[in-house]
Amino acid sequence: MAAVTTWTGREANALRQALRMSVTGFADHLGAARRTVARWSSQRDKVHLRADMQAALDTVLARATLDVRERFEAMVRAGTSGALVDPPTLPVTDTRIHTGDGSIHDIDSDGDVRRRDLLTGVTISGTALPSVAALLDALVAPPRNTEPVARPLWQFARDVAAAKIDYQACRYEHVLAGLVTLLPALEPTRADTEGEQRAQLDSLASDLYHVVGSVLLKVGDKGMALVAAERSTRAASVSQDPVSMAASARIMTHALMSNGHSTQARQLAGDAAETLRRDTRLASTDAVAVYGALLLRGAIAAARDDNRDNAQAMLDEASHAAGRLGYDGNDRWTGFGTTNVLLHRVNIALTLGDAGTAIALARHVPLDKIRLAERKASLFVDVARAYTQWGRYEHGLNALRSAYEVAPEEVRCRPAVQRIASDLAVLTRGHVRTAVLDFAQRAGIRA
Known part of the structure; x- marks a missing residue:
């Protein structure tokens, strides 16, 4: 494989993921500060690494196994794929x-x-x-x-x-x-x-x-x-069909966010929601549900852009739409309703770095009203992330166990869950670390 000419945060983060290391573990491996490695992950192409760190990463990549190098190349390609x-x-x-x-x-x-x-x-x-x-x-x-x-x-x-x-x-x-x-x-x-x-x-x-x-x-x-x-x-x-066009904007918003284009995703969600409102006057339950779900997608994108005011405004409007709908349903495959809005409040608090707020909100979620396994498992995964960020590692492990009980494939398939398990394995000691490793083995994930 060709050597990396200039290491930015994007390539450094891809190498960390290819090595299947947590932020803390990668920082220790390189002898760098944890906050430095975290900044590479969050700022990506905006960060150009110092010459000494470039040399260190060159060495790590050169010594990596063939599997790691292949994963690194795939992740670099995946991280740059996407149309603005x-x-x-x-x-x-x-x-x-x-x-x-x-x-x-x-x-x-x-x-x-x-x-x-x-x-x-x-x-x-x-x-x-x-x-x-x-x-x-x-x-x-x-x-x-x-x-x-x-x-x-x-x-x-x-x-x-x-x-x-x-x-x-x-x-x-x-x-x-x-x-x-x-x-x-x-x-x-x-x-x-x-x-x-x-x-x-x-x-x-x-x-x-x-x-x-x-x-x-x-x-x-x-x-x-x-x-x-x-x-x-x-x-x-x-x-x-205006509802179909708005529904398709939901997956486009999600894909744009995942490819690092949060600002475009937020704008798209807001514009598509407004177009749907204008074209349909929200006269059907499908239209109301898709409208609310789009606003929730936009709120997450705003949070990822660290735009708290916009995220809160979109959450509030989605909450109003849920009240208009009047029930927790699955119209047009949205799973939209008042409970769904609360689930997004948990996720958005976590995205904004408010782990304590996310946990407090999660305690008020009526679990019996979450009809979809994907949504319930995602809530437990969010709680696991929040507890891990908060330093309550055993609680984080228990939340992962709950997610696994609800939806084993959700835990086994999602890279985000693998990162949580990896972080817990690095951050914990004693019986908690043993329990983390046992859980990861049972769930079929690498910690």
């Missing part, structure tokens, strides 16, 4: 994706990204997932050795709904297997539909790509999640 979008207009006909390193990747006329340029190595606990690789193949390079078979519209709708249900239940291996067969059926099914049915299919295609992007974000493939989000946006735009 000028909200609120999203690209639906652009034939290129511009990456942060200045390179341009072509998209074929049918929308397929050239596979060899953008496929990234997705792993869970160090083991490649064939199902993820198959999904990426289906997303960017439809199979040529077999003829995909069209499905009746009712069956396609049923299969997309099943994928959504599996995702929200954290059955990720199952949803991956379903998506691998569902994606190639999209174009043949489109060819068999026309008129009003074609518009319905385009709306379903938007939902299909939405769940593809969501599951790719779960397993840490941020660049390809953005590709799926762009497909969702394109299909929704063709359908001309």
Whole structure:
């Protein structure tokens, strides 16, 4: 592999993740201050490292195993993949994706990204997932050795709904297997539909790509999640359904955030929510739910941008929408309602560095009203992060155990959970550290 010419925070953070080290462990390994390594993670390309630290990182990379070097290269590529979008207009006909390193990747006329340029190595606990690789193949390079078979519209709708249900239940291996067969059926099914049915299919295609992007974000493939989000946006735009277009903006907002574009994500969420309000007057429960869910996405993006006032304003408006809806539901697959707003308040407090506030808010969440396993497990993961930041390590471990009981695949698949377990393994001592390592082994994650 080629040497790194100039180390920025982005490359340094990619090397830390490739080594599967916590911030504290990496700082100790390099002999650097923990706050310095944390700054590399948060400021990324904005930080250019000192000459002595550049030399230290050169040495660490040169001595790394082949597996670590391959993970490092994949993470550097994934960290720069992504198209910057000028909200609120999203690209639906652009034939290129511009990456942060200045390179341009072509998209074929049918929308397929050239596979060899953008496929990234997705792993869970160090083991490649064939199902993820198959999904990426289906997303960017439809199979040529077999003829995909069209499905009746009712069956396609049923299969997309099943994928959504599996995702929200954290059955990720199952949803991956379903998506691998569902994606190639999209174009043949489109060819068999026309008129009003074609518009319905385009709306379903938007939902299909939405769940593809969501599951790719779960397993840490941020660049390809953005590709799926762009497909969702394109299909929704063709359908001309305002609720579909707003729903697709949710996954685009999430993908932009994950690729480091929080400001664009916040603007997109706000603009899309306002467009939906204007076009529908929020006359249906679907419209209200998607409107509120968009505001919650925007609030998270604002928090990641350290914009407290904007985050609070969007939270308050989402809370008003939840009151208007009047129940905790799952309209248009949003899981939106008053309880969902509270879950986002927990996450946003944590994002803003207020771990104590996040824990206090979490204590008021009515767990019996959280119907979706994905949302309940995510709450416990947030609590685990908060307790770890707060120095209450045993409480953090207990929260991870709770998340695992609710949704084992959520804990096993998410890189964020692996980072928490890794931090706990480094920060704890004695019986707590032993318990952390035992849990990680049982859960199938690397600590």
